[in-house]
Amino acid sequence: MTGVHHGLGLLLVLLPTVSASSTGTVVRINRAALSYVSDVGKVPLQRALKVIVPPLLDWRGEMLQPTRIQILDVRVPHLDLKFIAGFGLRLMATANFTIKVFCIPEPLELVLPMTLTADAHVARGPIRTPVVSISTCSPLFSLASVLNGSNSTSPLLLVLVQKHIKAVLSNKVCLCISNLVQDLNIRLGTLIGLSPVGPESQIRYSVVSEPIITDDYIALDVNAILFLLGQPIVLPLHSASFVLPWPVGTEGVMATVGLSQQLFDCVLLLLQKAGALNLDVTGELNSDDNPLNTSALGRLIPEVARQFPNPMPLVLKVHLGATPVITFHTHNATLRLQPFVEVLATSSNSDFQSLFSLEVAVNLSLQLSVSKVKLRGVTSVLGDIRLMVAASNVGFIDVEQVHTLVGTLFQKPLLDHLNALLGMGIALPSVVNLYYTNSEVFVYEGYVVISSGLFYQR
Known part of the structure; x- marks a missing residue:
């Protein structure tokens, strides 16, 4: 009884991806998904319908004798799903049971056609996951x-056999469907599990x-809560709810996922509070690729040359005290970082000496993509990196002079670090073995839309 949720369940497990809450996310499962679910669900439904039929007891002479009955095969040539507005889903299927009756004088094989109609109500359960029930x-x-x-075979026995089989299957088919829906609800319950974001x-x-259920889609509002060291990250309350327009994204796709800017704000706040955006850029002596050393810096700042007559490696300690700011405009996503960079030199006794610190502003272009169940990002620098001296222990610093040395050597490690972090991806709501496929990401004013196909991997 583990089959039907692979079919009917495939549609429903994706529902939890939507929200008008503080981290608004909206997912719609569209009508295009129903044909895929129907195709995927035929084989599991066939397995589920292959139930055990108890023997038929009938009188032979003066004794009650059992006649063994076995379902040899079940074929589901037709399976169709459609939305019921304001309620849930309707399943319509036809099935052919091939049945063997071990009667005397010879076994009998029958084909019994069945038409099945079942309505499933979709609601929010007590643990804030979707709950499906057969009504x-x-x-x-x-x-x-x-x-x-x-x-x-005698006509009377044939009538008795058919009556017996129909009576048994009438109860067992619906019981089987109900049990499978309960298995599905257990699977849906895993949607509230924790997925890693970073360290x-x-x-x-x-x-x-x-x-929200219409003739065209099912949509749920979902809230995303992010945790750092087991504690939730709290954003200021937003008065406006996130509303996803209809239609939006690519026409005819199976799933449409809307992610509000509030969700991205919360993710960036989490990464900043976790220190995941901080990094150290370490110089090496005798390196043409990384001239972060006191000798190179001393040619620009005389006091550095005086304090460090012998070349020593430099370290750039990059710290993001301010939360990155993400902005969505139509077809355009940008990320603004304002890191604090401290330039340190390694002294002869291996201690670090602070030379000066910089306030930096950098604008980045953000490109988003979906891989299986994760939203990933990659950035590139927009325009020039702006530097401003915050403090100095080596006297006057000409920002334009140090810009090339510090800015250039700072840019690549920052991008590499940020892209590695964003490349890990943020998990989208899903369940085991269910993936988004052929996804397109669209940027609109204040939110992002993912238009995607679905793939269930058995």
Whole structure:
């Protein structure tokens, strides 16, 4: 009984991705997903419907004798799903049961056609995950046909066999569907699990309202909570809810995910508080690629040359005290960093001596992409890096002179570090073995939209 949630469940496990809360995220599962779910769900549904039929007890002479019955095969040639506005989903399927009856004088094989209709209600559960429940289930059986042209079975026995099989399947089919939906709800419950974001930090999603269900899609509001060392990161409350326009993104895709700027603000705040955006850039002596040493700096600042007659390596300690600022305009995402850079030199006794510190402003272009279940980013510098001296222990500093040395050597390590961090990705709501595929990312004023296909990997 582990099959149907791979089909019907594939649609529903994606629902938790949406929100009008402080970190608004909105996901819509569109009608295009239903045909894929129907195709994927046929084989698991066939396995689920292959239930055990108890023997038929009938009178032979003066004794009650059992006749063994076995379902040899189940084929589901048709499976269709559609949305029920304001309620959930309707499943419609046809199935053919191949059944063997071990009767005397010879076994009998039958094909029993069935039409199944089931309505599933989708709601928000008590632990803030989607909960699915079967409200109606109606199997309808047609007359069975005898295979192999066998006609030695008595008409009365054939009638009794069909009546027995239909009575058993009428109960077992719906019970099986209900059990599978319960298995699905257990799987849906894993959506509130923690996913790593970076060192000592995690993200967790939860459904914050009842689903919105129309003839075209199912959507849920989901809140993303980020944790640092087990404690939630709290943003100032936003008065405006995040509303995702309809339609938006690519027409005809299976899933549309809307991510508000509030979510990105929270992620960047988390990374900044965790210190994940900080880095050290270390110089090496006798390196043409990295001339971060007192000799190179001394040619620009005489006091450095005086204090360090022998070349010593420099270290740039980059610290982001201010939270990065992300801005979304149509077709354009930018990231503004304002790191504090302290320039230190290694002295002869291996201690660090602070030479001067800089306040830096750098604007970055941000490109977003989706890989399986993660949203990833890559940045590049926009324009020039601006430097301003914050403090100096080596006298007057001409910013224009040190700009090339410090700015150039600072830029590549910063980008490498930031892109490595953003390349790890932020987990989107999902469950095991379910992935976003062929995804496109669109940037709009104040939010991001992911238009994606779905893929379930067995």
